[in-house]
Structures are given as C-alpha cells and as structure tokens.
Amino acid sequence: MAVIEVKDLTYRYGIGTPFEKTAVDHVQLTIPTGAYVGIIGHTGSGKSTLIQHLNGLLQPTEGTVMLDGKDIWADKAEMRQVRFRVGLVFQYPEYQIFEETVFRDIAFGPKNMGLSEDEIHARVKEIAGIVGISDDMLEHSPFLLSGGQKRRVAIAGVMAMRPEVLILDEPTAGLDPRGREEILCEIDLYRKKTGATILLVSHSMEDVARHAEHILVMNKGSVFCYDTVQRVFSRAGELQKIGLAVPQITRVCAALRQNGLAIDENIYTVEQAKEQLLKLLRQKGVNRGC
Ligand SMILES: Nc1ncnc2c1ncn2[C@@H]1O[C@H](COP(=O)(O)OP(=O)(O)O)[C@@H](O)[C@H]1O
Ligand SMILES: [Mg+2]
Structure with a gap:
C-alpha cells in the first residue's frame, strides 16, 4: 500500500515573471508505507521543491499529491491534519527554534495539535529519549546549546507530533561525521518505534547507502531513477554521467x-x-x- 503517491507533479516558480522556472517537471512517485527513501541529486535538482509538496506547503502547478489515496488539496479544511501526519524538517531547522526552554520548543507541535498536558509531556519525554536529550537539558534555553544539539531539538519538535511520514531536508548538513551518524541513527530509532515512513534528502551517498532502502535520484526537476539502493548504485556509469558518484x-x-x-x-x-x-x-x- 502506498502512503504517498505523486501523480504527474509539475511546479513552476515565478509564473508569468521573467524568472519563471520549472523546478519539478512531471514527476511520478509512489512511496510505500513504511519505506525509507533517500533522495539525492545536485543542488537545484528540485529535491526541496518536491518534498514541500508532500505536506501541502507548496501547491502543485499541475498534478496531484495523494496521502493514503486522497488528494491532499481536495478538502482544504483537512490540510492541518495532513501537516500533522506528514512532518517536514527543513534544512537548518535550528534557525526556527524560538521557545524559552528545550521542553517548550519540542512541545510546540503537540500543543498545536490540541493534545492534553499529560500526552504532551509523555511525547516530549519519549522523543527526548530517542534523540538523546537529557531531562536536565529539557529545562535549558535552547539558545545555550551547540549547533548539533539545537538541530536535534528542532528535529525532536517535528517527531513529537508523531508524523507517520517524516521528511528531512539535509538534516546532517554541516555536521561532522559523528554528529551526522548520530542524527541518522536517531531517525532510524524513530522509525523503529513508530513504523513511520522516512524520506531523507541527503548530499551524502554514503549516508543514504547506510540508512535508506530505496533511492530517488532527481536530476533537473525530473526523476532520474528510483529503485532499491543496490539497483541504483549498480548504475554507477549513468550516475557518473549526470555528475553523481556512487x-x-x-x-x-x-x-x-x-x-x-x-x-x-x-x-x-x-x-x-x-x-x-x-x-x-x-x-x-x-x-x-x-
Ligand atoms: N523560492 C524560489 N523562487 C524561485 N526559484 C526557486 C525558488 N526555490 C527554488 N528555486 C529554483 O528551483 C529549482 C529547484 O530548487 P530546489 O527545489 O531548491 O532544489 P534542491 O533542493 O535540489 O537544491 C532551482 O533551479 C532553484 O533555483
Ligand atoms: Mg534543497
């Protein structure tokens, strides 16, 4: 069963202006429930634009995005629910931290969902455990944390909404190898505990190879290939032709x-x-x- 289905999706920025740009061009994509898909491609290949469609942050210029077989734009009143079900962690999410304590920052999403105080508390604790934030740290100001820890707090804030699809846009950018691996292991743990579907945009072939099961290669706004890790990397020559390396x-x-x-x-x-x-x-x- 597919949790997300993208049908003939096209997105153009700046329509009718001299800067008009087709960022995503007739993309077809099926994401099976529970899959872990790594998304790779050059800067400007349309990765961020594509994933921002999956929770309705961008509305297709053409085509449809289906969540559990339903067009997410069919009923605009449902969009709030879509955003809770499909959690999106932006690039450099640490810049979106704003609460006084780490606890409050992680609790922001669950609070928005209208959950009870007890439930919010339980969720923050559970997710803090997954991403390695100690009880002590929960009471600190997030602004006193290191860059890597801040990023964890921001990721935890999305995880605390328990999205069934978790999408992360280059969550390890700028971190050292150990910090990268820690975050990727925390994502694995979230998946193991919740059975969530994971979409991970990454620049690192190594990271994707170690953690994902499928790879979607984007090139110039189109799907270059989408298959298992093994089958995608067996096409080393073709990848090299578009400037990507295994x-x-x-x-x-x-x-x-x-x-x-x-x-x-x-x-x-x-x-x-x-x-x-x-x-x-x-x-x-x-x-x-x-
Ligand atoms: N807000 C925007 N306005 C105009 N063009 C944009 C905007 N965001 C992205 N683009 C263009 O769309 C294309 C795809 O960008 P993006 O989805 O950010 O790619 P990626 O995430 O793979 O780097 C690029 O050519 C980029 O310059
Ligand atoms: Mg991007």
Whole structure:
C-alpha cells in the first residue's frame, strides 16, 4: 500500500515573471508505507521543491499529491491534519527554534495539535529519549546549546507530533561525521518505534547507502531513477554521467576487483567492505592451512 503517491507533479516558480522556472517537471512517485527513501541529486535538482509538496506547503502547478489515496488539496479544511501526519524538517531547522526552554520548543507541535498536558509531556519525554536529550537539558534555553544539539531539538519538535511520514531536508548538513551518524541513527530509532515512513534528502551517498532502502535520484526537476539502493548504485556509469558518484567505498572495491580481488560488486558501506575483506583474509588463511 502506498502512503504517498505523486501523480504527474509539475511546479513552476515565478509564473508569468521573467524568472519563471520549472523546478519539478512531471514527476511520478509512489512511496510505500513504511519505506525509507533517500533522495539525492545536485543542488537545484528540485529535491526541496518536491518534498514541500508532500505536506501541502507548496501547491502543485499541475498534478496531484495523494496521502493514503486522497488528494491532499481536495478538502482544504483537512490540510492541518495532513501537516500533522506528514512532518517536514527543513534544512537548518535550528534557525526556527524560538521557545524559552528545550521542553517548550519540542512541545510546540503537540500543543498545536490540541493534545492534553499529560500526552504532551509523555511525547516530549519519549522523543527526548530517542534523540538523546537529557531531562536536565529539557529545562535549558535552547539558545545555550551547540549547533548539533539545537538541530536535534528542532528535529525532536517535528517527531513529537508523531508524523507517520517524516521528511528531512539535509538534516546532517554541516555536521561532522559523528554528529551526522548520530542524527541518522536517531531517525532510524524513530522509525523503529513508530513504523513511520522516512524520506531523507541527503548530499551524502554514503549516508543514504547506510540508512535508506530505496533511492530517488532527481536530476533537473525530473526523476532520474528510483529503485532499491543496490539497483541504483549498480548504475554507477549513468550516475557518473549526470555528475553523481556512487559511494567512495564502492569505487575502492571496484578498483580492488579490477586488481583481481574476489570482492562482491554490491558493496556500498565501509562495514560491508570490512566484512568482505575479513572473509577473504580468512579464506586465504584457510588456503594456506593456517
Ligand atoms: N523560492 C524560489 N523562487 C524561485 N526559484 C526557486 C525558488 N526555490 C527554488 N528555486 C529554483 O528551483 C529549482 C529547484 O530548487 P530546489 O527545489 O531548491 O532544489 P534542491 O533542493 O535540489 O537544491 C532551482 O533551479 C532553484 O533555483
Ligand atoms: Mg534543497
């Protein structure tokens, strides 16, 4: 069953002005319930524009966006519910923090939903646990936190609405590798606990390879390809033609293969490469009778 279906979506900025620009061009897309889709593509390929349609922040110039089989624009009174069900974390969400305490900032969304104080409290605590915010920190001013922690608070604020579809626009941009991995693991944990569908826009092939199950490649406003991680990365040559590269470790393994090492073709993460190399080393050990 598809939670989101995008039918022939086109979006143009600045219609009727000299700056008119088709940012999303006849996109068809089906997101199965519970999927984890990584969205990659160059700057300007239409990723942010596309995802802003999925919770009704942008209205299609042409085409439809369906949530659970219903056009989200069919009944405007329903849009509030759509925004609660499809949570969107913008790029650099830390700039949208404004409350006096971390607790209040995370509670802002659930409060808007009209939940009881008890429920709000329970949700803030649960989500704080998922993103690693201590009880102590909940009472601090968010403005005293580090950049990475602020971003966590902002992500937690969207998660606290318990969206069934969680969309994140480059949530790891500007963070160091450890900060990146932590946030991605927290997203995994949210998914595990809630069964939510995840859409992750990312610049990093490595991050997408490690966490997503499907990849949507956008190119010049169109879907270049949309398939499993394995099948998308098996098209390395085509990706290279549009200036995108498969993960670095995939290229390293390809070079090793060319040099005669019997290493699998489907290696996308350092962990997979490590396993393979250890296996080969062990086999070599056995062959030598060690
Ligand atoms: N607010 C806007 N007004 C006019 N053009 C825009 C606006 N936002 C984005 N664009 C243009 O739309 C295209 C797609 O942009 P965007 O969706 O932000 O791509 P991405 O997120 O992949 O970088 C780009 O050519 C960009 O310049
Ligand atoms: Mg963008």
